[in-house]
Amino acid sequence: MPQNYQIKQTVQFTEQSAVSKEQSENTLFDILLEDILDNKSYCQELIRNVIKLPYAKLPEFFSHHCDLVEDPIKWINKFEKLISENEESFVSRTMRGRMMKCYTIIESKRKELETTRNRHARRKPPMQYINAECEERYFSFREVKSKVNGMEDYTEKIMFLTNEKFDYEQASIDFINPKLPDYSDQCQKEIDQIQHLIRLTDEFSKQQMRKNAEGIPFNKLKINCNINQLVDIFYQLHRELFVNGKPILDGNINDFVAVIVNSFVDKNGQELSPETIKTVITPSKSDKRPKPHKRIDIDKLL
Secondary structure, eight states: OOGGGOOSOOOOOSSOOOBOTTTOOOTTTOOBGGGOOSHHHHHHHHHHHHHHSOGGGHHHHHHHHHTTSSOHHHHHHHHHHHHHHTGGGGOSHHHHHHHHHHHHHHHHHHHHHHHHHHHHHSOOOOGGGOOEEESSOEEOHHHHHHHHHTOOOHHHHHHHHHHHHHHHHHSOEEEEOTTSOOHHHHHHHHHHHHHHHHHHHHHHHHHHHHHHTTTOOOOOEEOOSOHHHHHHHHHIIIIIOEETTEESSOOOHHHHHHHHHHHEEOTTSOBOOHHHHHHHHSTTOGGGSOOGGGOOOGGGTO
16 A cells, blocks of 8 residues: 555454455445455555545545444544544645545535434424325425524425425325315425525625625626536636635635625626536535536646
8 A cells, every 4th residue: 555545543343344355246346344454544544545546536445434334423423533544545635625624524414414314313393294104104294494593504305395396206205284274285395495595685786796896897708618517617716725724715616606796797698507506606505516537627727
């Protein structure tokens, strides 16, 4: 194994995700029991993988190993600590970006796992707040509304409500509360309301941009590459490239969406979709950004 991938500190994993050669079904992600002598060599293999794997494969790597252990939240917390203890392995600018990506993936995966765990462990609400029930679960829009109100990202809200709507429509319902509205209809109305708010936010953002232009006329720039390639440039400047420990471009996701939407049109002169831009620039949506061979690597141009 190359010397520059040797770890400095180990973390004691109470549960390892290594598999035997006979059980291995994914040669790219699997860590073989035959290659693991002790906890240190297991830690070494984990760090080697996050350094060598292509960027686009990292989310799948974390998910794959979470599926192999009984307590994935505890395992991923240990992995996060392992990366933190070995930050010296990510000293270059390129490697530092990879480390930040790992932290982003871990945070997203932890939220996903905690949501799943809470869904199974949560206390059932009183019957007057349950819209319907099936053998596997119950459906309470009052509970769903409370969760949606606690989310900040519009895309996350819509995805959650859409999943709830589809789960209900595909379930074999055993009980329907006649005193409450249809669960699917309530989810759809909430989705419609959020999408309306997105359109209003976009319009207000355009008005604010026009005010901030101080009367200087300008035409939006036309992009002749793929939209996700342009958005990925902003993602790199915000999430992967740093100056004195700070991102080259600093701001929240809504700021970047407003700048991109109000500054560019596609190759056909059509307006860009704020929802599409927001999805591409969201850290957990790595599958929506360009594949490595199509990526415009800003780090090479600096």
